[in-house]
């Protein structure tokens with residue numbers, strides 16, 4: 278694991294990963310299934326969610342992973358909530374923060390706490406179809422191929438430097454749910470592969486480009 282400037286962080290140990298999720302948590306489950314594999318190089322040490330009823334929370338509890346619920350309703354305003362998320366994540370001393378279906382925007386102040394170390398998975402081929410409805414928007418546009426993207430998070434919505442992508446065909450009978458399920462199969466594999474590579478080979482972010490393994 279390396280900082281944006283290329284200096285090794287915890288190079289001889291396993292990278293500490295904190296997952297942020299709002300939903301069912303199948304991406305979290307995929308990371309949990311991988312992190313015991315010898316040589317994977319990363320370990321999920323904590324889950325932070327904004328939703329007290331997220332399926333991801335049950336998954337974390339079942340796997341014995343520490344978790345924190347940071348619900349907007351418990352905070353005075355958005356900035357306060359955002360700070361709360363930062364505090365909850367920092368407790369786990371992460372080398373890498375993975376947004377895996379975390380359906381809220383985090384501020385530049387949050388990102389500054391973990392510079393170049395926050396990645397997101399998105400169910401479309403960015404820069405096409407950013408935002409909360411990437412699958413629905415791709416389908417509505419009539420594209421024949423969509424997919425998923427893992428990227429470094431910047432201050433925009435799904436605009437950060439792209440790390441990895443996989444294409445997924447749109448089938449004639451697809452509705453949003455069917456297409457999203459097919460994308461999620463590819464997405465889980467891509468996320469696990471990319472997190473492992475970052476942990477083992479490092480991540481360098483310079484000039485709006487992100488490269489795994491350049492160190």
Ligand code: GRF
Pocket residue numbers: 298299300301302303304305377378379398399400461464
């Ligand atoms: C993923 O497709 C993610 O990209 C999107 O929501 C889905 C979350 O799935 N934003 P899960 O909660 O990991 O099962």
